[in-house]
Amino acid sequence: MSIKGSRKEFILNLILKQNPSLISQFIGGEYRHLESERYENTNENKMYIDMYGYQYVNNLTVYVETQLTKADQRHFEKVKNIIEAIEEGIIIWIATDFKEEYTQQLYNLLHFSIAKPINLYMVLLSNSCLFQLDVLNKQGQIEVWGSIKNQKVDLPILSLFKAIEIVPSDFQSKLKEDISEPLTTIKGVNRYFIRCLKERVPYFLNAHRSKANLNKRQIVFGAGVGGLDYVVCLKDINERCYFKQRLSYERHQEIYNKILQVIKKEVRYNLLAIEQNEVIFSYPENFDMLKRITSIIDHFEQLILLVDPIVNEQNGINIVS
Known part of the structure; x- marks a missing residue:
């Protein structure tokens, strides 16, 4: 999530949350959303995951990173940090355009530098949704949610830019679904x-x-x-x-x-x-x-x-x- 456009990106993520098929179309199975802005604190990285959920065909965790601009160095580093922090999963990086150098570096990282069952999907966001996000950003949060919940917004147009797939098609994760937190502390x-x-x-x-x-x-x-x-x-x-x-x-x-x-x-x-x-x-x-x-x-x-x-x-x- 960007700093200046954080609320507009949050609105985009609300739209994606309410319309999980927009995510499912890229990951080879149904996406179930679990949490937005999930805080992850690993040994080396502290970060918010824009969208966090599961894909049930392979029982894999899904991490979604969104931005309303062209792919930049800060988001590239965050995607790299996610790759390095997790043991397995699916990562979706949404931006309005991507640099070939980022694509090549991530391809090399996943294929040659690490040995983890991770799929990365770089997804293009059409600029056509940006005006609508500008309009929604000027409204109160309750009004914005009402429009999204009642399907009164145009859905963003997403298309696949690049898929880097390492996970075997028959892979089954042994990770258990993160449903609850301990209530003893x-x-x-x-x-x-x-x-x-x-x-x-x-x-x-x-x-x-x-x-x-x-x-x-x-x-x-x-x-x-x-x-x-x-x-x-x-x-x-x-x-x-x-x-x-x-x-x-x-x-x-x-x-x-x-x-x-x-x-x-x-x-x-x-x-x-x-x-x-x-x-x-x-x-x-x-x-x-x-x-x-x-x-x-x-x-x-x-x-x-x-x-x-x-x-x-x-x-x-x-x-x-």
């Missing part, structure tokens, strides 16, 4: 929560790009303006569980006051408390961890739907009815 609980949140509200970019330290008891997500945050704590040192909307910058007091009025009007919850620049949802201590996660995500989604229109108005983002 703070890091495991937080990672699983973020994964569930991304699945429930896939359009919420700040969940996908969260820089939270997962070893801490609190996870903080930006809400769209500086100093306005969502705070999640699944278990503090006293076993308590809570979810907050908080304001830490007084210069956004006006927007927070608007949000507070809407919450008071629309939210009905017995364990809701309003304190100094904080709206706090608390949960019974006898809730098990899965119940805590689902309960917080219910309220998280509700607040995003209430808060986003106010934040969009503040940021001058178009709202399409």
Whole structure:
């Protein structure tokens, strides 16, 4: 994912997620999407994988890297890092054009430098979708997701540029599907929560790009303006569980006051408390961890739907009815 075009690329990935056949056509089997913006921390590389899923014919993990420009050195290095980090799998690199030197270097790497069952597909993205992405990028995230979910967007045109196939056709991976995370540690609980949140509200970019330290008891997500945050704590040192909307910058007091009025009007919850620049949802201590996660995500989604229109108005983002 590029830095300047990150939101537009995120929108493209949402379209691909909702239309997995666009990926399946290149990889010799059905693609099942598992996670967007998956964080990988190997011994030598720390990186986000734009799209992560499985191909079930060979039971192989699929890694998708997308960019809205011509293939460049930074993305080339990232694709190389993925190749070096994994033991097997399928990699798709999507760009508007490719350099022959990248193709040759990756061919040599896969054929002569390493001995791993990895297939690489370099896929061309037609420029015809870029205008639509520009339009969607000016809209709020809820409106964008509604258009994608309801099939009101034109699908991108993808074509194969180069296939470098090493995996034998009868190969079967022994890797097990990565379905769940352990819920016995703070890091495991937080990672699983973020994964569930991304699945429930896939359009919420700040969940996908969260820089939270997962070893801490609190996870903080930006809400769209500086100093306005969502705070999640699944278990503090006293076993308590809570979810907050908080304001830490007084210069956004006006927007927070608007949000507070809407919450008071629309939210009905017995364990809701309003304190100094904080709206706090608390949960019974006898809730098990899965119940805590689902309960917080219910309220998280509700607040995003209430808060986003106010934040969009503040940021001058178009709202399409």
